[in-house]
Amino acid sequence: MQFSDFHYFFWGVSLSALLSYLGRPAVSVLREMGRMTLFLLYAVWMLFRAPGKPIHILKQVKFIGAKSFFVIFLTAAFTGMVLGLQGYYTLTKTGTEGMLGSVVALSLIRELGPVLAALMVTGRAGSAITAEIGIMRITEQIDALETMALEPFKYLMSPKILAALVALPLLCSIFDVVGIAGGYLVGVKMMGVNPGAYLNGMEKSVEWKDVYSGLVKSFSFGLIISWVCCYKGFYTTRGAEGVSRSTTDAVVLSSILILIWDYFLTSIMM
Amino acid sequence: MIELIRLKKSFGKQLVLNDLNLKIPAGKITAVIGPSGEGKSVLLKHMIGLLKPDNGKVLVDGEDITWMGRRQLNRIRERFGMLFQGVALFDSMTVFENVAFPLEEKTRLSRDEIRERVHDALEHVGLKNVDDKYPDQLSGGMKKRVGLARALLLKPDIILFDEPTTGLDPIICNAMHRLIKETQERFGFTAVIVTHEVPSIFEICDYVAMLYQGRIQMRGTPAEIRETEDPVLRQFITGDLEGPLQFV
Numbered sequence: 213m214q215f216s217d218f219h220y221f222f223w224g225v226s227l228s229a230l231l232s233y234l235g236r237p238a239v240s241v242l243r244e245m246g247r248m249t250l251f252l253l254y255a256v257w258m259l260f261r262a263p264g265k266p267i268h269i270l271k272q273v274k275f276i277g278a279k280s281f282f283v284i285f286l287t288a289a290f291t292g293m294v295l296g297l298q299g300y301y302t303l304t305k306t307g308t309e310g311m312l313g314s315v316v317a318l319s320l321i322r323e324l325g326p327v328l329a330a331l332m333v334t335g336r337a338g339s340a341i342t343a344e345i346g347i348m349r350i351t352e353q354i355d356a357l358e359t360m361a362l363e364p365f366k367y368l369m370s371p372k373i374l375a376a377l378v379a380l381p382l383l384c385s386i387f388d389v390v391g392i393a394g395g396y397l398v399g400v401k402m403m404g405v406n407p408g409a410y411l412n413g414m415e416k417s418v419e420w421k422d423v424y425s426g427l428v429k430s431f432s433f434g435l436i437i438s439w440v441c442c443y444k445g446f447y448t449t450r451g452a453e454g455v456s457r458s459t460t461d462a463v464v465l466s467s468i469l470i471l472i473w474d475y476f477l478t479s480i481m482m
Numbered sequence: 483m484i485e486l487i488r489l490k491k492s493f494g495k496q497l498v499l500n501d502l503n504l505k506i507p508a509g510k511i512t513a514v515i516g517p518s519g520e521g522k523s524v525l526l527k528h529m530i531g532l533l534k535p536d537n538g539k540v541l542v543d544g545e546d547i548t549w550m551g552r553r554q555l556n557r558i559r560e561r562f563g564m565l566f567q568g569v570a571l572f573d574s575m576t577v578f579e580n581v582a583f584p585l586e587e588k589t590r591l592s593r594d595e596i597r598e599r600v601h602d603a604l605e606h607v608g609l610k611n612v613d614d615k616y617p618d619q620l621s622g623g624m625k626k627r628v629g630l631a632r633a634l635l636l637k638p639d640i641i642l643f644d645e646p647t648t649g650l651d652p653i654i655c656n657a658m659h660r661l662i663k664e665t666q667e668r669f670g671f672t673a674v675i676v677t678h679e680v681p682s683i684f685e686i687c688d689y690v691a692m693l694y695q696g697r698i699q700m701r702g703t704p705a706e707i708r709e710t711e712d713p714v715l716r717q718f719i720t721g722d723l724e725g726p727l728q729f730v
Contacts, residue, residue: 347573352567356564356571358532358559361557361560362584362587
């Protein structure tokens with residue numbers, strides 16, 4: 213073998229192998245992104261064309277919203293209490309503990325309320341949505357709908373997406389109120405911050421645009437959760453293991469997209 | 483009539499259907515037989531547009547459904563009923579709700595009319611007092627009957643049966659075959675049955691097609707199939723371990 217042959221062998225094979233190694237997952241990711249985008253566009257189109265029966269939408273609002281109440285209440289209460297403690301600790305260093313109400317309320321309304329409520333709903337309802345649709349896929353129930361010339365989006369996706377769009381802003385509002393109460397409990401009742409200062413500071417610092425931005429965030433998070441979880445369920449393959457994988461993927465991807473989208477929305481609505 | 487022309491389908495590197503040609507005559511029962519994993523269910527799903535071929539055409543009464551849009555395809559699908567291998571009953575609904583579902587969604591019948599038609603269909607398949615049961619409370623044979631009742635309800639022109647007797651004992655299996663035959667004679671629909679049940683399926687079908695290595699190895703009447711000298715068919719019918727069919 214001559215040196216040039218060796219060179220070709222060495223670089224030719226290793227470069228093509230390297231390109232294939234890097235290119236294949238990249239193409240796969242791009243294809244998945246394209247498929248997800250098309251799924252979202254079709255789902256939004258179907259929201260207007262075939263939103264599903266009101267009773268189905270209400271059932272989903274109950275499942276995604278009402279049944280998440282307890283977990284949202286607990287998370288919100290302890291988040292508010294931690295904020296009260298941490299805020300008090302930080303603000304006493306500068307002698308501004310009277311600002312505690314503003315700190316707790318703004319943190320919750322602008323940021324923590326929408327994000328934490330969305331993450332909790334992803335874990336509780338999003339995973340269940342993926343598992344339900346995934347099991348319907350692998351047991352051919354979705355195929356059965358199609359063979360009856362019925363639109364699976366009308367029965368499975370649209371009610372869930374609409375319900376998430378309604379439920380998330382409501383849960384976020386509950387999160388904010390309970391969290392502020394938790395902060396009040398710790399800051400005022402335990403640490404001795406003046407109750408008038410807590411409430412007055414909150415009233416002065418919180419503006420309508422803060423509340424609005426929180427609600428817009430939670431509305432968009434509702435779309436992300438329902439989109440990703442329905443998508444992952446709809447394209448489930450390979451039995452029980454497939455359902456397990458789809459469910460995990462749905463929760464992880466929804467959570468990551470929520471945090472990334474939160475950054476962009478915050479930077480836009482500052 | 484359903485016509486499959488030069489149908490080709492692969493999943494990854496695995497070629498499942500390879501230039502397959504098959505005609506399903508109208509108003510008759512055609513059984514598609516063949517070893518496990520040969521793509522019989524894949525073939526069936528092409529007939530109703532659940533799967534798209536890589537190449538070739540699927541014609542339903544002369545209309546090419548291969549790349550039809552959703553709306554047009556749904557118009558064709560309204561002529562079909564399908565009984566799935568795992569029955570595919572909606573597990574969150576009761577038996578009554580499952581059978582009534584297509585009527586509620588696709589017709590404007592009153593509640594009483596729907597109730598009457600659901601009970602007629604359930605009675606026709608030999609089921610009574612199961613309205614409020616959920617699919618997981620039924621035996622395998624009962625589930626298949628509920629699936630058949632649901633498939634029959636909109637009086638389709640064509641019914642596709644994907645292994646309708648899998649997992650049933652021989653007596654219920656024969657009862658199911660007889661039920662399919664009686665129902666077909668009563669309603670006159672075109673039936674395509676994917677099955678392993680040889681030779682018992684020969685008693686009820688008008689034609690048999692053997693799928694092997696992605697193609698139709700042979701198509702004929704049950705009598706022709708019984709008398710064939712084709713070694714693949716002979717081995718499949720007799721169940722011999724020795725022969726061209728390889729077992730892993």
